[in-house]
Amino acid sequence: MLQSIAAVALAICTFTLTGCEIDYIAHGAYEEARLLWHRRPISDELAKGDLAPDVRAKLEMVLRVRSFASDQLGLNVDGAYSTVTAVDKGALTWVVMAAPKDSLTPHTWWFPIVGRVPYRGYFSRSEAIAEAAQLESEGYDTMVRSAVTFSSLGFFSDPLLSNLLMLDRVTLAGVLFHELFHRTYFLAGDAMFDESAATYVGSRSAVDFFAAMDGVNASDTVRARGAYESDLRFADFLQREEARLLKLYHSGLSRDEILKQRVPLFKDIQADYTKLKPSLSGLERFDLDKEPLNNAVLINYRLYFHHLDDFAALERLYRGDLKTTIKAIIEIAKANTNDPFYAIWLKTREVPAASSDR
Numbered sequence: 582m583l584q585s586i587a588a589v590a591l592a593i594c595t596f597t598l599t600g601c602e603i604d605y606i607a608h609g610a611y612e613e614a615r616l617l618w619h620r621r622p623i624s625d626e627l628a629k630g631d632l633a634p635d636v637r638a639k640l641e642m643v644l645r646v647r648s649f650a651s652d653q654l655g656l657n658v659d660g661a662y663s664t665v666t667a668v669d670k671g672a673l674t675w676v677v678m679a680a681p682k683d684s685l686t687p688h689t690w691w692f693p694i695v696g697r698v699p700y701r702g703y704f705s706r707s708e709a710i711a712e713a714a715q716l717e718s719e720g721y722d723t724m725v726r727s728a729v730t731f732s733s734l735g736f737f738s739d740p741l742l743s744n745l746l747m748l749d750r751v752t753l754a755g756v757l758f759h760e761l762f763h764r765t766y767f768l769a770g771d772a773m774f775d776e777s778a779a780t781y782v783g784s785r786s787a788v789d790f791f792a793a794m795d796g797v798n799a800s801d802t803v804r805a806r807g808a809y810e811s812d813l814r815f816a817d818f819l820q821r822e823e824a825r826l827l828k829l830y831h832s833g834l835s836r837d838e839i840l841k842q843r844v845p846l847f848k849d850i851q852a853d854y855t856k857l858k859p860s861l862s863g864l865e866r867f868d869l870d871k872e873p874l875n876n877a878v879l880i881n882y883r884l885y886f887h888h889l890d891d892f893a894a895l896e897r898l899y900r901g902d903l904k905t906t907i908k909a910i911i912e913i914a915k916a917n918t919n920d921p922f923y924a925i926w927l928k929t930r931e932v933p934a935a936s937s938d939r
Contacts, residue, residue, distance in 0.1 A: 620664035620740040639746050639753060640665070646757045649790050654758075654782075654904050657765040660738030662757060667743045674702040674728045675709035679721040680876035683830055683839045685823065687880045688721055696770030699880065702728065722875035730756060739764070751804045752863065754790055759783030766911045774921050776884045778910055781892040784809040784863075789903055808863025816889035818857055819882055822850045826879070847874040888922050894929035 623640050626632060632640075643662055650656040678700050679688035687699035703709040706725075713723040729744055739760070745753055762782040768774055788809050791802040829842055855870040872878060896906040910925065917924035 619666045620738075621666070623663060623665050623741070626665060636746055639750065640741075642750060642754065643741055643757065645794060646754050646790060649793065650758060650761045650786070653789070653793070654786060654907055655765075656758075656761045656907070658761060661761065661764055662739065662741045664738070664740040665743060666740040669744070674704055675706045676700045676702050676726050676728050677709050677712045677716070678724045678726075678877045678881050679713070679716040680880050682720065682722050682876065683836050683843075685826060685830065685876055685880060685883070687877070688716065695767075698770075698772050699884065700772070722877040724875070724877040724881055726881065730760060751787055751791070751801055751808060754805070755783040755787040755808065755863075758786035758790070762907070765907075766914065768914055768918060768921065771918075771921070773884050773887050774914065777887040777889060778892065778914070780812060780885045781889050782907055782910075784812045785896070785903055804862065811861040811863050812886065813889050813893060814857065815861060815882075816886035818854065819879075819886050820888070822853065823879070823883065825850070826876075850874065850879075888926070891922065891925045891929055895925055898929060
C-alpha cells in the first residue's frame with residue numbers, strides 16, 4: 582500500500598498547498614519519522630534469548646524474503662525490512678476512499694511526488710470518519726478501511742512493523758514482496774497499475790519463495806499457490822461484475838433511475854461473491870458479501886485486482902521466469918505511462934491461454 586512519503590513531500594509542498602494540507606502532510610511526516618526513529622535491527626532481536634519461537638521464525642523468514650527478493654527477483658531491497666519497529670496491534674492508518682454514486686471513477690487527492698491518488702490516509706480513525714462524512718454530504722459513496730503497512734517508495738529503509746508479525750507466514754511474505762515491488766517501481770498518478778502489479782508480484786513471488794525454501798509440495802508452498810490462484814479468480818470476478826455496473830452507468834438513463842437500478846445490482850454482486858468465496862483462499866480479509874456495497878468499496882478492490890490475468894499471460898510469455906516478468910512489467914510501464922495495462926495486454930496477445938496458472 583502506498584501510504585507514506587510525507588517526510589519527503591513536506592519540503593516540496595510548502596509553497597504549493599494550503600495551510601490545512603501542509604498540516605496534514607506535516608503530521609504524516611512526524612508519524613513517518615517516529616517509525617523510522619524507533620527502528621531496531623532484526624539481527625539484534627534475533628540475538629535475544631527470550632524471543633518467542635513463532636516471532637523468531639517469522640523474523641528469520643523476513644531476512645530470507647529480503648535475500649530472495651534481491652537475488653532471485655531483482656527487486657530493490659537495500660536496507661528495507663532489515664529492521665523492525667514496534668507498533669500497537671491492528672491498523673497503522675485509516676484510509677478514506679470515495680466515488681460518485683453513478684460512476685466507477687474514484688475521487689482523487691493530489692500529493693507531491695505521487696501525483697493524484699484515489700485514497701487519503703489518516704493516523705486517526707475519527708479523522709478518517711470525519712473526512713468520509715464530509716464527502717458523503719457532498720454526494721459521494723465512501724469507504725473507510727484500515728491499513729497495516731506502508732511504503733516510502735524507496736526514499737527510506739522501511740522497517741518491518743511489528744503488527745505484521747501477527748500475519749501467517751504466507752500472507753506476511755506476500756505483503757513484503759508487494760511492498761518491495763512498490764520500492765522498485767512506482768508510476769506516479771496510476772494507483773491502479775501500481776497496486777495491481779504489486780498484488781501480482783506479491784502473491785506470485787510468495788509461491789516461488791516457499792517452493793525454493795521448503796519445496797514445491799510443502800504446506801506453505803501449497804497455501805501460497807492457492808492464494809495466488811484465488812487472486813486470479815477474484816480479479817476475474819471483479820472484471821465481470823464491473824462490466825455489469827458500467828453498462829448501467831453508461832446507459833444514458835437519468836441519475837435517479839441509475840441509483841434505483843444499482844440497488845438490486847449490488848445485491849446480485851454480493852450474491853455472486855457468496856458463491857465464489859468458498860473457492861478462495863488467502864482472501865479472508867475480504868468481506869464483499871457482508872459489508873455495505875457501493876462504488877467506493879468496489880473501487881478499493883479493483884485497485885488491487887485489475888487485469889491480473891494479463892500479468893499471468895505475460896509470465897507465460899517468459900516461460901514462468903518471474904524475475905524476467907517483473908523486469909518486463911516495469912519496462913513496459915515505463916514506455917507506456919499513459920496506459921500500461923493496455924500495453925501489457927498487447928504484449929500478451931500471442932500467448933496461448935493456460936488451462937490453469939501456477
